[in-house]
Amino acid sequence: NDGQLSVEINAIRPIELPYLPRFGLRFFLAKTENAIEYFGYGEQESYIDKRNLAKLGIYRITAKQNHTNYVKPQETGSHYGCEYLKSENLFVSASQPLSFNLSPYTQEELTAKKHCYELQESDYSVLCIDYKMSGIGSNSCGPNLKDQYRLMESEFKIRFDLIFDKTIRQ
Numbered sequence: 001n002d003g004q005l006s007v008e009i010n011a012i013r014p015i016e017l018p019y020l021p022r023f024g025l026r027f028f029l030a031k032t033e034n035a036i037e038y039f040g041y042g043e044q045e046s047y048i049d050k051r052n053l054a055k056l057g058i059y060r061i062t063a064k065q066n067h068t069n070y071v072k073p074q075e076t077g078s079h080y081g082c083e084y085l086k087s088e089n090l091f092v093s094a095s096q097p098l099s100f101n102l103s104p105y106t107q108e109e110l111t112a113k114k115h116c117y118e119l120q121e122s123d124y125s126v127l128c129i130d131y132k133m134s135g136i137g138s139n140s141c142g143p144n145l146k147d148q149y150r151l152m153e154s155e156f157k158i159r160f161d162l163i164f165d166k167t168i169r170q
Contacts, residue, residue: 008159009131019150024098024130024158026107029087031125035062036102040082047099049135049149051080063104063125069116073109077101078133092129094160099130131158 013020040046041054042061045068059079066077081097092100103110104121107128113119135149 003164005162005164006159007162008157010155010157012155013151013153015154019134019147019152021151022099022128022130022133023151023156024128024133027127027129028122028124029090029127031063031123035060036085036087036100036127038079038082038085038100040085040097040100041080045077046080047078047133047136048080049137049145054080056081061102063102066102067104073105073111073113073116073119075101075107075110075136077103078128078130080133089164091163091165092160093163094129094158096159098158098160099133101128101130102126103128129160131156 007025009025011023037058037060039056039058041051041056042059043057044054045066046054068076070076078099078101080099082094082100083097084091084093085100086092103126105119106122106126109119109122132151132153134151135145137143137145137149
């Protein structure tokens with residue numbers, strides 16, 4: 001059915017957590033809807049601490065195109081500072097720029113495997129819409145992630161609209 005869902009989440013970070021890796025919602029889209037157009041930083045992945053190479057613009061990606069096979073499976077393909085994103089039947093807009101990720105793999109699958117050849121694609125395209133996401137840093141071979149790139153706010157709010165419409169075309 002066509003319709004609109006407005007989502008507003010007010011959150012308080014537990015005091016015992018120094019920062020959050022990310023905060024948002026995860027959706028599972030039918031694979032037939034895995035092409036996403038977005039206005040944000042791209043065309044390659046972009047994070048709050050890894051966006052200088054990215055340019056603000058309108059881009060179109062699929063879940064498979066958005067995944068990078070790093071040596072060890074891990075988070076990949078987030079897009080920082082997005083104003084909107086849309087697929088064949090879904091339009092997402094937010095009250096402030098958001099980050100999103102579209103992947104053929106769940107976060108659980110990426111975490112559980114040690115090698116990319118072990119990854120099993122989900123039956124869906126996995127869409128994460130994040131209020132914010134902490135940077136990815138370079139602690140494996142360098143300094144810890146700077147506080148300015150961490151989600152350290154004690155209280156925050158995310159608001160976005162999901163519009164489901166069979167007439168949306170890309």
